[in-house]
Amino acid sequence: xxxxxxxxxxxxxxxxxxxxxxLEVAIHLILYxxxxxxxxxxxxxxxxNVPVQMSCHPELNQYIQDTLSCVKPLIEKNEAEKVVVVIxxxxxxxxxxxxxxxxxxxLLSISSETLLSHVEQLLRAVILKISVCDAVLDTNPPxxxxxxxxxxxxxxxxNMEKVQVIKDFPWxxxxxxxxxxxxxxxxxxxxxxxxxxxxxxxxxxxxxxx
Amino acid sequence: MDMDxxxxxxxxxxxxxxxxxxxxxxKWLSLTLGVHVNTxxxxxxxxxxxxxxxxxxxxxxxTYLVSGKFVENGGTCHKVSVVREDKLxxxxxxxxxxxSVHVYSVQRAELxxxxxxxxTDYDAVKENLKNSNKYSAIRCxxxxxxxxxxxxAQEVAVVPPVEKEIHKPRLNENTSATSxxxxxQPAGIMGMFASKNASxxxxxSKEVKTEQKDNSSLVETSKTKPASKANPMSNFFGKPxxxxxxxxxxxxxKEETDGDSAASSTASVKLSQPSPKSxxxxxxxxxxxxxALKVESKDTRNKSKRPEVVDSDDEKMENQQKKRRRIKKxxxxxxxxxxxxxxxxxxxxxxxxxxxxxxxxxxxxxxxSDVKRRKRRxxxxxxxxxxxxxxxxxxxxxxxxxxxxxxxxxxxxxxAKDSSSxxxxxxKREEEKKEKSQKKTSATNKSTKQPSIMGFFQKK
Numbered sequence: 178x179x180x181x182x183x184x185x186x187x188x189x190x191x192x193x194x195x196x197x198x199x200l201e202v203a204i205h206l207i208l209y210x211x212x213x214x215x216x217x218x219x220x221x222x223x224x225x226n227v228p229v230q231m232s233c234h235p236e237l238n239q240y241i242q243d244t245l246s247c248v249k250p251l252i253e254k255n256e257a258e259k260v261v262v263v264i265x266x267x268x269x270x271x272x273x274x275x276x277x278x279x280x281x282x283x284l285l286s287i288s289s290e291t292l293l294s295h296v297e298q299l300l301r302a303v304i305l306k307i308s309v310c311d312a313v314l315d316t317n318p319p320x321x322x323x324x325x326x327x328x329x330x331x332x333x334x335x336n337m338e339k340v341q342v343i344k345d346f347p348w349x350x351x352x353x354x355x356x357x358x359x360x361x362x363x364x365x366x367x368x369x370x371x372x373x374x375x376x377x378x379x380x381x382x383x384x385x386x387x
Numbered sequence: 388m389d390m391d392x393x394x395x396x397x398x399x400x401x402x403x404x405x406x407x408x409x410x411x412x413x414k415w416l417s418l419t420l421g422v423h424v425n426t427x428x429x430x431x432x433x434x435x436x437x438x439x440x441x442x443x444x445x446x447x448x449x450t451y452l453v454s455g456k457f458v459e460n461g462g463t464c465h466k467v468s469v470v471r472e473d474k475l476x477x478x479x480x481x482x483x484x485x486x487s488v489h490v491y492s493v494q495r496a497e498l499x500x501x502x503x504x505x506x507t508d509y510d511a512v513k514e515n516l517k518n519s520n521k522y523s524a525i526r527c528x529x530x531x532x533x534x535x536x537x538x539x540a541q542e543v544a545v546v547p548p549v550e551k552e553i554h555k556p557r558l559n560e561n562t563s564a565t566s567x568x569x570x571x572q573p574a575g576i577m578g579m580f581a582s583k584n585a586s587x588x589x590x591x592s593k594e595v596k597t598e599q600k601d602n603s604s605l606v607e608t609s610k611t612k613p614a615s616k617a618n619p620m621s622n623f624f625g626k627p628x629x630x631x632x633x634x635x636x637x638x639x640x641k642e643e644t645d646g647d648s649a650a651s652s653t654a655s656v657k658l659s660q661p662s663p664k665s666x667x668x669x670x671x672x673x674x675x676x677x678x679a680l681k682v683e684s685k686d687t688r689n690k691s692k693r694p695e696v697v698d699s700d701d702e703k704m705e706n707q708q709k710k711r712r713r714i715k716k717x718x719x720x721x722x723x724x725x726x727x728x729x730x731x732x733x734x735x736x737x738x739x740x741x742x743x744x745x746x747x748x749x750x751x752x753x754x755x756s757d758v759k760r761r762k763r764r765x766x767x768x769x770x771x772x773x774x775x776x777x778x779x780x781x782x783x784x785x786x787x788x789x790x791x792x793x794x795x796x797x798x799x800x801x802x803a804k805d806s807s808s809x810x811x812x813x814x815k816r817e818e819e820k821k822e823k824s825q826k827k828t829s830a831t832n833k834s835t836k837q838p839s840i841m842g843f844f845q846k847k
Contacts, residue, residue, distance in 0.1 A: 305410075
């Protein structure tokens, strides 16, 4: 079948769609598993043919969706290097960072008919790994909040500021203290490699959480 | 039994659980190691015992499958459930007779909900779909997949005995509109399909039977039109009715259309004549359905979904005059509300008036929001709905949340409560103002009965 290059924006959009859907599910699941929000707001829904927990709180959902719609154009152009979900304690010091490292191969080939179901299987495995990650992580202190950071390659953010994807949803350059964590332990969770997408998920965890 | 279990398996399980941080269910273990499920269960049990005896290293968590006889509401039932270890004794105590208890899974993480248990088996089972009971202890000699030829032969056999009943519904079509469509559903459907004598339509009849709502909608068409026209009619009728149906029904209706298109090739002469008439009839049906939707929106707010559908069909059955009467009724009432806000009759009107306040909004909006509301109800049980009509939808979400929040119940229970909380919330919300700023009403609503949304943040 066809071999597409990065210039073929349609395919880039497909990959960005898949990835943003996945990130939405993953963020909700992280919030559920790490107990950032009370479990009462979560509801079982189906994704990739398995049950996942998604929140029902409209503002939270809207926030996550807005965040990801801003990230999507970066992924389409392959400018997003990492998407990080940072969990911070009451003093806004990060205690955990879930890092999704994303890379897309320059030459995408949709040679296999079962490509998408294969990708679905891999994403399912990542979801499963997030569900059991609390075995390897210490419990968080109460009263945590979360935020999403995006590390871009080169100077993509300058273009982003010019084109505000969503009004009233500005992105700002993150503070040093949110980006870097001192005394961090690195815990790898899952790596997935497929024809269209490579993703690595690991957690940076603060050694002393309280 | 002991021969199967040397210590190698213990190391295997140890590697899966501790090194790879996997959830090891007995089903996954049996498929991975190629052993009978009972052996797998024993292996897990031994592993757990050994690790607990050592009491070193990381703590392990286990889930158990308990099955037994359970007395509920005066009737006994056989209950099978997967429980966490800490709840095991409690569940066993509740059962009358505990028939079996065995280890379901072993993992390092303490699972908050059961979703990962399903995910962990998913791929392994999918790969072994054809021989999924290779290692299973459940056997049934008669359970073999049927070849498709036998499938059709079976359906043909089902149709003839029902033909006798067709005569009855046909007589009734001409006499009076019935008020019990449900009693005639199966006969009416079979009548429609029997008239075709096409095997494909019989296949689709199977799908129709599985959905009771489909039956009610199709029966109505059979009553208004002769049975021979009913088949193409039902498909078209199915389309406007799809507004209020979920995806499952859509599929079955579409499958009917597929069945019919195939049948039409074999019985093309029959179709060509009724088709112009049926097209005209379709438009009538659609207009009837849309007016029925409008009418029902006013009356069926607190009912569950099924009666709603039957109501609309009932309204269709009545002659148009009655329908017009119903539509007109609310208008004089609503105008009364506007003219006389403080007069003495207001208290008596208050209960009907809140219902009709919504009617003041443009009817199309009402219809769409009602359609949405119907979807929302179902959706609320298992779906979010953020991108629709702002606040109304938001309230739904809020209500279900706040209930489960205040009840502090675990996830599955909160979902069961949703359906009841929905009805209450509908009633209560309508007693609020006539506002467009429904968000405000939701806030006040919540402060009167539940801890508000701020409760979320305070809890943190």
